[in-house]
Amino acid sequence: MISLDQASQSVQGQYFTPELAAELIASFPRLPKADCLRVLDPGAGSGMLTAAIVDRVCREGEIGRVEVTAAELDPIMLPALDRTAELCRQQGHRMGVDVEVKVVQGDVIALQTGFEAELGDDFDLVIMNPPYRKLASLSWQRRAMAAAGWETGNLYAAFLALGVDSLAPGGQLVAITPRSFANGPYFEQFRKRLLSQVALGRVHTFESRSTVFADTGVLQENIVLSATKGGTRQDVTITSSRDHTDPVNERTVPYGELVAPDDRHQFIRIITNGADDRAAKAIRSLPASLSSLAVRVSTGRVVDFRARQNLQDTPTPGSLPLIYPGNLRGGLIEWPRSIGKAQGFRLLGEADAKALLPSGYYVAVKRFSAKEERRRIVASVWDPTQHHHQPVAFENHLNVFHAEGKGLDRELAWGLCAWLNSSVVDRHFRTFSGHTQVNATDLRSMNYPDEDALRRLGHHLDVLPGQEELDQLVDRLALETVAA
Numbered sequence: 001m002i003s004l005d006q007a008s009q010s011v012q013g014q015y016f017t018p019e020l021a022a023e024l025i026a027s028f029p030r031l032p033k034a035d036c037l038r039v040l041d042p043g044a045g046s047g048m049l050t051a052a053i054v055d056r057v058c059r060e061g062e063i064g065r066v067e068v069t070a071a072e073l074d075p076i077m078l079p080a081l082d083r084t085a086e087l088c089r090q091q092g093h094r095m096g097v098d099v100e101v102k103v104v105q106g107d108v109i110a111l112q113t114g115f116e117a118e119l120g121d122d123f124d125l126v127i128m129n130p131p132y133r134k135l136a137s138l139s140w141q142r143r144a145m146a147a148a149g150w151e152t153g154n155l156y157a158a159f160l161a162l163g164v165d166s167l168a169p170g171g172q173l174v175a176i177t178p179r180s181f182a183n184g185p186y187f188e189q190f191r192k193r194l195l196s197q198v199a200l201g202r203v204h205t206f207e208s209r210s211t212v213f214a215d216t217g218v219l220q221e222n223i224v225l226s227a228t229k230g231g232t233r234q235d236v237t238i239t240s241s242r243d244h245t246d247p248v249n250e251r252t253v254p255y256g257e258l259v260a261p262d263d264r265h266q267f268i269r270i271i272t273n274g275a276d277d278r279a280a281k282a283i284r285s286l287p288a289s290l291s292s293l294a295v296r297v298s299t300g301r302v303v304d305f306r307a308r309q310n311l312q313d314t315p316t317p318g319s320l321p322l323i324y325p326g327n328l329r330g331g332l333i334e335w336p337r338s339i340g341k342a343q344g345f346r347l348l349g350e351a352d353a354k355a356l357l358p359s360g361y362y363v364a365v366k367r368f369s370a371k372e373e374r375r376r377i378v379a380s381v382w383d384p385t386q387h388h389h390q391p392v393a394f395e396n397h398l399n400v401f402h403a404e405g406k407g408l409d410r411e412l413a414w415g416l417c418a419w420l421n422s423s424v425v426d427r428h429f430r431t432f433s434g435h436t437q438v439n440a441t442d443l444r445s446m447n448y449p450d451e452d453a454l455r456r457l458g459h460h461l462d463v464l465p466g467q468e469e470l471d472q473l474v475d476r477l478a479l480e481t482v483a484a
């Protein structure tokens with residue numbers, strides 16, 4: 001095992017695929033009955049995926065020749081990659097398959113976005129575990145990708161994009177990547193172009209986020225996907241396992257369940273079991289949307305590092321409440337609280353008033369839930385009656401539900417808060433979001449119970465009951481009416 005220092009690991013995105021995971025990934029592509037299989041492994045590292053696909057081709061014995069191009073940027077990896085290439089050739093020789101592995105040192109983005117694709121653009125299979133790293137908007141990589149027609153804020157998305165561009169029509173892309181491109185606005189342009197060029201055939205999720213790359217300390221929810229360039233949108237196989245060593249559960253769903261044709265954001269929804277399916281169906285059949293409820297959701301207006309002069313550690317008579325995620329406690333916003341964050345917002349000029357919302361009930365949702373939190377969506381109510389009916393400021397790490405910039409009424413606020421904290425919403429949310437970030441777009445994309453149901457739910461609440469009781473209330477007051 002090659003030992004890399006952690007700084008270079010995160011700069012180059014060097015997290016290598018464990019052997020069993022590589023085997024799982026290499027089991028994904030259909031192996032066509034052809035004389036020769038042309039494979040690209042971009043960001044090949046020590047060649048784990050190359051070795052796994054060559055091994056499979058040799059063992060299945062239906063293809064006479066494999067030509068792999070293994071491209072790697074980091075010279076430190078080359079001796080190991082060369083060695084893997086040699087072992088692959090030897091294995092081919094032993095098993096009667098003609099194996100050629102061409103190792104190319106270079107930057108895959110530079111190589112594939114130039115005047116012509118230097119590695120080639122007619123591969124039958126691109127198999128990858130690409131590097132993950134944000135790409136700054138002015139970086140040459142981002143501009144080169146934009147010139148190639150792709151909006152890619154992350155290196156892994158750039159690799160996926162180039163993977164698609166490097167395929168012959170009908171070629172297959174198989175990749176293990178973070179799940180973050182499946183939803184949210186950040187990857188929307190990328191996702192739409194990707195989905196317009198390939199048909200997904202299989203998606204695999206790992207239920208445990210850390211185990212696949214456990215030895216590297218990576219905390220990512222990863223998926224393996226296989227897709228066909230220009231393929232037809234047929235049923236999709238969804239598989240899941242706790243990690244790469246576990247048995248695999250399997251479901252087959254119509255393509256529209258994975259990517260709904262009328263979804264203008266083209267979220268990729270990965271429903272792995274019956275309970276998630278029921279939750280997703282129950283929520284999809286709900287009648288309301290935030291706009292039909294006349295409720296809006298926006299990110300908190302105070303960006304604290306830009307408003308330092310306005311912040312006060314502890315509230316003083318002249319300051320107004322400032323709410324951070326740390327103020328959200330079991331369904332209610334507790335203020336002031338000792339959370340190591342400013343609790344007061346001072347108005348220093350007229351423009352500062354824009355940061356405030358008038359006195360009223362609001363529901364705040366954390367934009368980034370902590371990993372240890374049981375639910376992804378964590379919502380709490382701001383109750384103006386407990387705070388002298390003052391205007392209030394919400395910090396930017398919160399999403400805030402409001403009515404055209406004003407407060408909601410009490411019942412609606414508590415109904416929304418209970419609904420958002422319910423297990424059925426959590427299940428549904430996890431089918432389209434694989435990370436701890438909760439975007440306002442995600443919250444807008446969901447269906448909601450109608451106003452009466454939300455009010456019935458909120459009517460008796462001024463604290464959040466325990467999860468079991470809350471879920472029973474939601475079942476009875478917000479979901480049963482749909483079923484009836």
Ligand SMILES: C[S@@+](CC[C@H](N)C(=O)[O-])C[C@H]1O[C@@H](n2cnc3c(N)ncnc32)[C@H](O)[C@@H]1O
Nearest residue numbers: 015016017043044045073074107108129130131
């Ligand atoms: C996540 S690792 C995976 C390595 C290998 N594919 C595997 O599955 O074990 C990504 C690899 O991409 C390489 N890499 C990073 N940026 C690259 C680039 N622009 N062009 C080519 N390789 C790159 C890294 O050095 C690293 O070896």
